[in-house]
Each structure stands twice: as structure tokens, then as C-alpha cells.
């Protein structure tokens with residue numbers, strides 16, 4: 321049957337066409353050049369020690385597949401030990417592993433929130449939090465990014481409602497590179513009888529004592545209902561832990577559908593994650609180096625008159641404003657050997673098209689200096705109109 325006679329296939333083709341026309345078409349590409357979009361913040365994904373530990377675990381393990389869901393044959397001592405050790409790392413009573421951060425957020429939110437409850441969610445929260453909220457059917461109040469006056473006003477306004485209330489936030493926002501004040505949010509939650517759920521995806525391994533995250537740094541990891549730590553970024557592995565008290569873990573084992581109805585990850589991955597956590601704890605030198613590289617880049621770009629926002633993390637946005645400018649800057653930087661993409665609406669709010677530099681401890685100071693100079697060049701080329709707008713992404 322030709323596409324034109326099949327409404328569904330016609331719709332799929334039309335939507336793809338529209339995405340292309342609007343410059344929103346996504347493709348899978350291998351990064352080329354000096355990567356400025358890796359989340360492997362500490363370099364653990366290619367750390368020889370972690371590779372050795374993983375190879376050893378595969379060699380010693382009786383099997384490389386788990387054989388089933390955790391509730392049906394896929395459980396093992398390896399995963400129980402990984403969860404116990406991760407809980408100790410996160411500073412909570414318990415932890416439960418999901419196969420991805422996306423699955424963790426989806427499973428957690430859809431399990432704990434329900435119609436009749438209210439979720440207060442930062443407008444820049446990650447898609448996995450948004451989708452979990454949607455799936456739960458809960459009423460959602462989206463507060464403007466970082467506007468805690470508005471959040472408090474909303475909490476006050478919904479003060480008399482009987483359902484449960486949740487404040488949901490990332491601790492380090494992936495597009496802005498700025499922090500949520502986790503301690504203040506915990507106080508707000510306490511004052512208004514709300515539960516706090518925080519996502520530490522970009523903070524774990526990088527911030528907090530021994531890289532334990534920003535909830536631990538603010539000493540509210542036990543007060544929060546749940547702290548989600550992903551393993552695919554600074555921990556160089558895959559999956560995520562929802563860290564909480566024992567009762568919530570038991571609840572999630574029973575009710576989180578992305579846990580219950582999904583095959584357990586292979587046992588060697590549990591070893592890899594345990595090794596990654598042990599290594600990450602001792603990587604203060606890499607954390608300091610990363611902070612220094614981010615400082616040099618921010619200050620250098622600010623000194624050249626660029627807008628890099630208000631963050632202070634390893635994620636540095638470079639605001640271009642218009643889509644055309646962001647595309648042109650990205651293309652110039654690509655020509656100078658940097659793997660970087662323009663991030664445009666709808667991924668980010670209208671008028672805030674940007675480049676996003678995600679730094680890792682593997683970068684050198686020379687590369688950062690080169691990057692600053694390349695940004696200045698890119699701006700000059702764009703203003704003289706010599707760069708065309710073919711670079712894409714976001």
C-alpha cells in the first residue's frame with residue numbers, strides 16, 4: 321500500500337517532513353572532535369580501572385544476562401549488594417536500582433503520585449520527570465524555573481487541599497547549569513507539608529562530599545521522599561537508583577511498573593557500578609579540576625562579553641538568543657574541532673537558543689582557552705555573515 325493510501329504512514333511521513341522543515345529533525349551521529357556534550361564528567365566511562373573491574377566481573381560471573389525481572393528470577397546477591405552500598409553512599413536507608421534514570425523517574429512518580437494529589441514542578445525539569453508526572457494523572461503546577469517566591473505562593477494557595485503534595489526538581493539543571501537550593505526547598509516542603517523528590521542526575525559524582533550529590537551536601541537526603549541518582553553520567557555506567565527509606569523501597573518493588581515489568585540488568589553491571597562508586601568517592605582531584613575548568617571557561621567567556629547565565633557548574637550555557645546565531649556559532653566551533661551543537665526551542669524557551677558546553681575532567685586548560693578564542697571567532701564570523709547556518713541539534 322502506498323503511503324498516500326495509508327493515513328498512519330502518511331502522518332508519520334508528514335511529521336518527519338515538518339520536523340525537517342522546522343530545523344528540528346534529529347539524527348544519530350558519532351561525535352567528532354573535542355567533545356563538549358559528554359556527561360562522563362569524571363572520565364570514568366573510559367577509566368582503565370573501571371574497565372578492568374568490569375572485565376573481571378564478567379569473567380568471574382556465572383552469567384552475563386539476568387534471566388528475568390528482579391521479582392521473577394532476575395534478582396541476585398550482586399544487585400542487593402549494589403543497592404545496599406549505594407544507599408550507604410547516598411546516605412539513605414535503602415536504594416532500588418532501575419535500568420535507566422528515565423525508568424526510575426517514570427516508575428517513581430507514577431507510583432507515588434495520583435489524581436487528587438498536587439505536584440509542584442520546576443519548568444525546566446527533565447522529560448523523565450515530566451513524563452512520570454503525566455503518567456501518574458496527578459494535578460501539576462509548573463512554577464517558572466527557580467522562582468521560589470512563586471512556588472511558595474502556589475504551596476500556600478493549595479494549602480487546604482487534602483491530597484499529597486510533592487515538590488519535584490533537578491538539583492543541577494542540565495540546560496542552564498544552575499542549581500536548585502535543595503536545603504531551602506526542603507524547608508519549604510516541611511513548612512507546607514509537601515514531599516520533596518530530587519533528581520541528582522548531573523550532580524552525583526561531581527558535587528557533595530565524595531560526590532554524594534547536593535541533597536547530601538545540604539544534609540536533606542533523609543528528609544526527601546526520594547533522591548534519584550543516575551549512573552550513566554559521572555559514574556560512567558548505566559541505570560539509576562531511587563534512594564529513600566525502606567518503606568518507599570518496598571512500595572516501589574510492589575508498585576513501580578518500570579521496575580516490576582522490566583528484565584533485571586546483568587549482574588556484572590552491579591559490580592561495575594559498585595566499582596564506579598568506590599572510584600568516584602576518591603576523585604576529589606578530578607572534581608576540583610572540573611570546577612577549575614568550568615571557572616576558567618565562564619570567566620573567560622564573560623570577560624569577552626558573552627552571556628553564560630548564572631550557573632556555577634560543569635555545564636556552561638552560551639546564550640546566543642536567536643536560532644540563526646546559535647547555529648552559526650555551532651558551525652564555526654565545529655570547524656575548529658569542537659563537538660558541540662546548537663540547542664534551540666522547543667528544547668529551551670523561545671529566544672534563549674544557545675550552545676551548551678558540558679565539561680569533563682579529561683579536558684585540558686589549553687582546550688578551554690582554545691574554546692574561548694573559538695567562541696570569539698564564531699561571534700565575529702556570524703556578525704560579518706561568513707558562516708552559513710547548517711549546523712544543527714537540540
Ligand SMILES: Cc1ncc(COP(=O)(O)O)c(C=O)c1O
Nearest residue numbers: 420421422446448494521550552
Ligand atoms: C535530569 C535528568 N534526569 C534523568 C535523566 C535520565 O537518565 P538516563 O539517561 O539514565 O535515562 C537525565 C538524562 O539525561 C537527566 O538529565
